[in-house]
Amino acid sequence: MSIRVGVLGAKGKVGQAICAGVERAADLELAAEVDKGQRLEAFVESGTQVVVDFTHPDVVMDNLEFLIRNGIHAVVGTTGFDAARLDRVRSRLADRPEVGVLIAPNFAIGAVLSMRFAQAAARFYDSVEVIELHHPHKADAPSGTAYRTAALIAEARREGGVGISPDATTTELEGARGASVDGVRVHSVRLAGLVAHQEVLLGTEGETLTIRHDSIDRTSFVPGVLLGVREIAGRPGLTVGLDPLLDL
Amino acid sequence: MSIRVGVLGAKGKVGQAICAGVERAADLELAAEVDKGQRLEAFVESGTQVVVDFTHPDVVMDNLEFLIRNGIHAVVGTTGFDAARLDRVRSRLADRPEVGVLIAPNFAIGAVLSMRFAQAAARFYDSVEVIELHHPHKADAPSGTAYRTAALIAEARREGGVGISPDATTTELEGARGASVDGVRVHSVRLAGLVAHQEVLLGTEGETLTIRHDSIDRTSFVPGVLLGVREIAGRPGLTVGLDPLLDL
Amino acid sequence: MSIRVGVLGAKGKVGQAICAGVERAADLELAAEVDKGQRLEAFVESGTQVVVDFTHPDVVMDNLEFLIRNGIHAVVGTTGFDAARLDRVRSRLADRPEVGVLIAPNFAIGAVLSMRFAQAAARFYDSVEVIELHHPHKADAPSGTAYRTAALIAEARREGGVGISPDATTTELEGARGASVDGVRVHSVRLAGLVAHQEVLLGTEGETLTIRHDSIDRTSFVPGVLLGVREIAGRPGLTVGLDPLLDL
Amino acid sequence: MSIRVGVLGAKGKVGQAICAGVERAADLELAAEVDKGQRLEAFVESGTQVVVDFTHPDVVMDNLEFLIRNGIHAVVGTTGFDAARLDRVRSRLADRPEVGVLIAPNFAIGAVLSMRFAQAAARFYDSVEVIELHHPHKADAPSGTAYRTAALIAEARREGGVGISPDATTTELEGARGASVDGVRVHSVRLAGLVAHQEVLLGTEGETLTIRHDSIDRTSFVPGVLLGVREIAGRPGLTVGLDPLLDL
Numbered sequence: 001m002s003i004r005v006g007v008l009g010a011k012g013k014v015g016q017a018i019c020a021g022v023e024r025a026a027d028l029e030l031a032a033e034v035d036k037g038q039r040l041e042a043f044v045e046s047g048t049q050v051v052v053d054f055t056h057p058d059v060v061m062d063n064l065e066f067l068i069r070n071g072i073h074a075v076v077g078t079t080g081f082d083a084a085r086l087d088r089v090r091s092r093l094a095d096r097p098e099v100g101v102l103i104a105p106n107f108a109i110g111a112v113l114s115m116r117f118a119q120a121a122a123r124f125y126d127s128v129e130v131i132e133l134h135h136p137h138k139a140d141a142p143s144g145t146a147y148r149t150a151a152l153i154a155e156a157r158r159e160g161g162v163g164i165s166p167d168a169t170t171t172e173l174e175g176a177r178g179a180s181v182d183g184v185r186v187h188s189v190r191l192a193g194l195v196a197h198q199e200v201l202l203g204t205e206g207e208t209l210t211i212r213h214d215s216i217d218r219t220s221f222v223p224g225v226l227l228g229v230r231e232i233a234g235r236p237g238l239t240v241g242l243d244p245l246l247d248l
Numbered sequence: 249m250s251i252r253v254g255v256l257g258a259k260g261k262v263g264q265a266i267c268a269g270v271e272r273a274a275d276l277e278l279a280a281e282v283d284k285g286q287r288l289e290a291f292v293e294s295g296t297q298v299v300v301d302f303t304h305p306d307v308v309m310d311n312l313e314f315l316i317r318n319g320i321h322a323v324v325g326t327t328g329f330d331a332a333r334l335d336r337v338r339s340r341l342a343d344r345p346e347v348g349v350l351i352a353p354n355f356a357i358g359a360v361l362s363m364r365f366a367q368a369a370a371r372f373y374d375s376v377e378v379i380e381l382h383h384p385h386k387a388d389a390p391s392g393t394a395y396r397t398a399a400l401i402a403e404a405r406r407e408g409g410v411g412i413s414p415d416a417t418t419t420e421l422e423g424a425r426g427a428s429v430d431g432v433r434v435h436s437v438r439l440a441g442l443v444a445h446q447e448v449l450l451g452t453e454g455e456t457l458t459i460r461h462d463s464i465d466r467t468s469f470v471p472g473v474l475l476g477v478r479e480i481a482g483r484p485g486l487t488v489g490l491d492p493l494l495d496l
Numbered sequence: 497m498s499i500r501v502g503v504l505g506a507k508g509k510v511g512q513a514i515c516a517g518v519e520r521a522a523d524l525e526l527a528a529e530v531d532k533g534q535r536l537e538a539f540v541e542s543g544t545q546v547v548v549d550f551t552h553p554d555v556v557m558d559n560l561e562f563l564i565r566n567g568i569h570a571v572v573g574t575t576g577f578d579a580a581r582l583d584r585v586r587s588r589l590a591d592r593p594e595v596g597v598l599i600a601p602n603f604a605i606g607a608v609l610s611m612r613f614a615q616a617a618a619r620f621y622d623s624v625e626v627i628e629l630h631h632p633h634k635a636d637a638p639s640g641t642a643y644r645t646a647a648l649i650a651e652a653r654r655e656g657g658v659g660i661s662p663d664a665t666t667t668e669l670e671g672a673r674g675a676s677v678d679g680v681r682v683h684s685v686r687l688a689g690l691v692a693h694q695e696v697l698l699g700t701e702g703e704t705l706t707i708r709h710d711s712i713d714r715t716s717f718v719p720g721v722l723l724g725v726r727e728i729a730g731r732p733g734l735t736v737g738l739d740p741l742l743d744l
Numbered sequence: 745m746s747i748r749v750g751v752l753g754a755k756g757k758v759g760q761a762i763c764a765g766v767e768r769a770a771d772l773e774l775a776a777e778v779d780k781g782q783r784l785e786a787f788v789e790s791g792t793q794v795v796v797d798f799t800h801p802d803v804v805m806d807n808l809e810f811l812i813r814n815g816i817h818a819v820v821g822t823t824g825f826d827a828a829r830l831d832r833v834r835s836r837l838a839d840r841p842e843v844g845v846l847i848a849p850n851f852a853i854g855a856v857l858s859m860r861f862a863q864a865a866a867r868f869y870d871s872v873e874v875i876e877l878h879h880p881h882k883a884d885a886p887s888g889t890a891y892r893t894a895a896l897i898a899e900a901r902r903e904g905g906v907g908i909s910p911d912a913t914t915t916e917l918e919g920a921r922g923a924s925v926d927g928v929r930v931h932s933v934r935l936a937g938l939v940a941h942q943e944v945l946l947g948t949e950g951e952t953l954t955i956r957h958d959s960i961d962r963t964s965f966v967p968g969v970l971l972g973v974r975e976i977a978g979r980p981g982l983t984v985g986l987d988p989l990l991d992l
Contacts, residue, residue: 126936141920176885176923187931192870193947203937206465217454374688389672424637424675440622441699451689702961713950
């Protein structure tokens with residue numbers, strides 16, 4: 001039997017991509033689409049089991065309260081969740097212990113896996129550097145993902161008792177060796193024809209390991225959202241981040 | 249305090265690389281080198297704590313018996329361990345429960361990590377293929393590592409309920425789509441200037457994840473051996489394969 | 497002063513991408529858009545200097561006759577040009593020696609450059625193989641571009657007196673070593689999340705050279721078309737293929 | 745009939761690699777090896793046709809005078825040739841117009857081809873950046889080759905009327921965007937397990953072209969030297985750099 005899925009923010013660009021993804025999946029059924037100004041009751045009336053919410057920080061808390069109260073699981077990509085908000089969600093869930101809510105800042109499975117693999121491998125290698133490559137319209141360098149990846153790597157190395165990567169550079173043209181994030185070098189490439197790419201390079205005597213993630217479409221969050229939809233009913237309570245679902 | 253390390257098969261090519269690695273490591277001390285025809289007692293007399301054995305299937309069982317009896321930990325890269333041999337090692341260890349023995353077929357950390365990451369990621373992607381690239385003197389295609397990697401991927405996908413990778417090919421020049429290992433396509437490149445390389449490509453809607461391992465030196469097993477040397481004292485009993493030490 | 501550009505087949509998917517490209521270019525001006533059933537005279541009336549034709553083999557010859565007669569240069573991506581058709585275009589141009597016509601089967605600059613570079617490098621390397629990677633909906637393996645690339649490489653090696661790439665394979669799982677195009681091995685990867693990619697690997701003692709082309713968008717022909725638009729006025733007569741414009 | 749080759753500086757590391765390369769080549773014959781303190785007449789007595797000179801700036805001019813006077817072609821990798829020295833070689837060759845001398849600063853064919861291809865492609869792409877990756881013992885960043893590659897690219901773009909690569913970065917962690925060589929961004933990675941690698945990335949709407957050179961062995965100059973040995977008899981006079989032999 002297929003899972004009945006509802007989408008909140010269904011008319012937005014992200015919402016449309018999710019609706020299309022649900023419709024393509026054999027094991028999922030698009031039960032209800034709700035956009036700004038439309039009634040949440042549509043989810044109850046249609047027998048929706050899981051709702052995907054990519055809306056706005058201003059409305060997402062009310063949405064979640066409604067869904068939890070009505071025993072509907074939620075998969076949430078809306079931003080703006082701090083510790084206080086997460087606590088409020090947990091307290092609402094206390095009254096409905098059978099309901100599952102997944103809140104994740106990043107639904108791109110490949111980005112999440114890349115970070116985890118880099119973190120797991122970091123302490124076994126003498127050297128590690130990060131290269132991120134994006135389209136030339138990006139305003140920040142390095143990317144938020146590269147920044148987080150480097151910070152996680154640095155932490156894993158500290159915990160593993162591994163020192164900083166060796167580097168004999170004595171003559172450097174300013175900037176050549178990249179930026180340093182907690183001692184991990186990060187290089188940002190900006191190139192027409194690219195979308196969003198990242199490479200973690202790890203090296204030791206005679207061998208290197210490279211973990212590369214290429215995202216060429218803004219819809220690369222869809223498989224992660226659908227994974228959440230499929231698994232959230234089996235995970236009552238609050239789950240933060242995609243990681244726990246990946247069973248690494 | 250540094251660990252006192254002995255090397256068995258010290259004059260062989262592999263043994264020499266290990267001796268050099270031990271000498272370069274600040275936390276390890278090369279206590280004794282023993283080669284064919286030389287006395288194992290040198291390890292006892294020198295206060296060796298861990299012995300690395302890259303010798304021959306004909307002598308490795310006797311070596312291990314001697315080491316276990318004398319309370320010396322062992323890190324073993326010698327081949328030829330079947331279930332019966334492993335059982336014999338376990339029964340010897342039963343009398344000396346404080347001794348640790350690590351037996352591994354592959355000490356290249358990157359190869360082991362690659363396989364584990366590929367296995368962990370396999371069920372989240374619609375598609376997966378393996379490309380292995382080696383020097384042109386290699387006799388078998390695909391490589392043993394690629395074969396095993398593909399088999400592990402296939403198993404992970406079966407367990408995760410993921411079908412075979414989609415493929416609309418209707419017109420194929422014979423061999424273009426590679427070999428099939430349990431339904432996973434494997435491509436073997438042979439090229440002058442290469443040593444040993446492998447790429448696992450995983451793809452889903454709008455994104456791909458690539459795990460690449462490059463080994464350019466026959467000494468790429470050294471870091472894995474040294475990892476074993478550092479950790480085996482803390483892991484009494486028999487450990488098979490490098491994986492448990494990698495804490496993935 | 498900007499070049500006044502007209503587009504034939506302006507309402508098609510390709511035509512729209514070209515119109516958009518022309519409008520984004522500071523040195524080009526979109527003077528006229530003509531689609532099926534509309535009058536070609538619009539080009540003359542608007543003072544169009546160069547027309548881009550991505551239409552249909554059934555109408556392209558009439559289009560060209562009109563354009564040449566009216567002294568308008570043409571950049572043509574429409575397919576179906578055989579030797580006879582090219583001769584007819586040449587004879588029409590004989591009467592109007594100042595007009596330039598460019599007819600090319602492939603406007604992706606990167607694909608054209610990749611082939612040329614692979615061809616130029618082929619004879620200096622002991623080994624060469626081709627890997628092409630595409631989305632899983634592709635029906636043929638290898639791709640037409642990979643097939644042509646391999647054939648050009650094989651020809652360059654024959655002319656350079658270079659033998660076949662060395663290969664010591666004695667045990668092969670069927671298909672592992674790819675397909676053979678004139679003795680050059682070609683591997684076809686099909687993976688969700690990819691679009692159209694190709695890698696030529698060349699190797700000799702201690703070094704490899706890799707030429708990789710990634711096309712992630714169906715609009716990757718636009719820069720090649722605009723290059724043609726900018727240069728065709730300076731190249732009277734018939735030009736076949738993008739290569740002559742690339743001045744390699 | 746095979747070419748009779750002599751090696752000057754035959755006992756040095758480079759000289760030994762060249763001797764080994766000559767001996768492996770079916771069409772070449774190692775006729776004479778001469779090292780410091782040994783007589784150059786050995787080349788004449790052994791009927792040597794081409795001499796390879798990887799010696800020292802202090803002796804190379806005397807070597808060349810001897811070789812030219814005796815009608816022996818030369819392939820020279822010794823450094824230290826400025827305009828004055830090249831002029832002296834030319835004037836010596838004026839008396840022996842049938843003798844060929846090749847003097848090149850870099851015999852790695854892949855490095856030379858990479859630079860040429862990057863230069864040829866540079867003006868067709870909106871964006872271009874260079875990533876060079878080396879072992880962590882390297883003192884300078886970027887590498888000399890990356891520096892030269894970027895300068896050649898910048899020059900080709902200026903000549904082609906192409907502006908600087910687009911870049912919307914407004915927030916940069918210091919160094920993230922690399923160094924700027926004549927407006928071309930260059931990134932230097934230093935990683936254990938690497939030797940010497942370089943990637944030129946070119947991008948335009950929807951596509952990228954990557955030219956990558958991997959050198960994993962200090963002997964990667966050998967094929968370029970042997971190419972010189974084979975061709976120099978057919979190129980009387982002075983040839984500077986490997987490029988003219990590559991017929992690009």
